[in-house]
Amino acid sequence: MQKNSSARSWIVAFVLGGSAGLIGIGTLSTLAQSHQYLVSQKGREFSPHDLTVRVGDTVVIVNDDGDLRHHAYIDSDKFTFDSGDQEPGSRTPISFTVRGDFDVLCAIHPKMQLVVHVK
Numbered sequence: 001m002q003k004n005s006s007a008r009s010w011i012v013a014f015v016l017g018g019s020a021g022l023i024g025i026g027t028l029s030t031l032a033q034s035h036q037y038l039v040s041q042k043g044r045e046f047s048p049h050d051l052t053v054r055v056g057d058t059v060v061i062v063n064d065d066g067d068l069r070h071h072a073y074i075d076s077d078k079f080t081f082d083s084g085d086q087e088p089g090s091r092t093p094i095s096f097t098v099r100g101d102f103d104v105l106c107a108i109h110p111k112m113q114l115v116v117h118v119k
Contacts, residue, residue, distance in 0.1 A: 036093075039104075039114060040064045041072075041086070046104065046114035054119050055099055061092045071107035076100065 034056040040047045042064040053059060061072050063086045072092060074081040078100045083092040085108075094104070096118045106112035 034058065036060060038062055041070045041106070041112070044068070044106075044109045045112055046106075049113070050115045050117075052117040052119060053096055055096060057118075058093050058095045059104075059116060061086070061094065061104070063088050063090050063092075069108060070112070072104055073107055074102050074104055076102055078102075 033054070035053070036058045037051060037053060038060050039051065040062050044065075046061075051059065061070075061083065063070050066088055068088065070083075070086045072081070072083040072086065072094070074094070078098050079096070079102055081094050081104075083094075086092055096102070096116065099118050102116045102118065104114040104116060
């Protein structure tokens with residue numbers, strides 16, 4: 001019984017050690033701290049309209065309109081993004097890599113606006 005326990009401990013240590021070596025401690029730390037936020041596109045508006053996230057977080061834009069296409073984009077000196085046309089039901093992730101305040105707009109529906117504050 002003692003032999004099996006030692007063997008299992010060695011295997012777990014090897015696997016964890018190997019994973020940490022491949023992934024890297026910094027990456028593990030970032031993965032543990034990043035979050036994902038859902039934003040709905042429905043009725044020609046973003047919901048919520050204003051969102052605060054941290055660097056490394058991901059905002060997933062969901063087209064909840066049954067028959068409308070959307071096209072989210074960010075055009076800033078610090079950060080740009082273009083989703084292309086988003087079909088109904090689609091999910092589009094935006095990973096924020098820099099701090100700042102960013103307007104997410106819809107190229108099809110110009111009154112749509114989401115403000116993302118990245119801390």
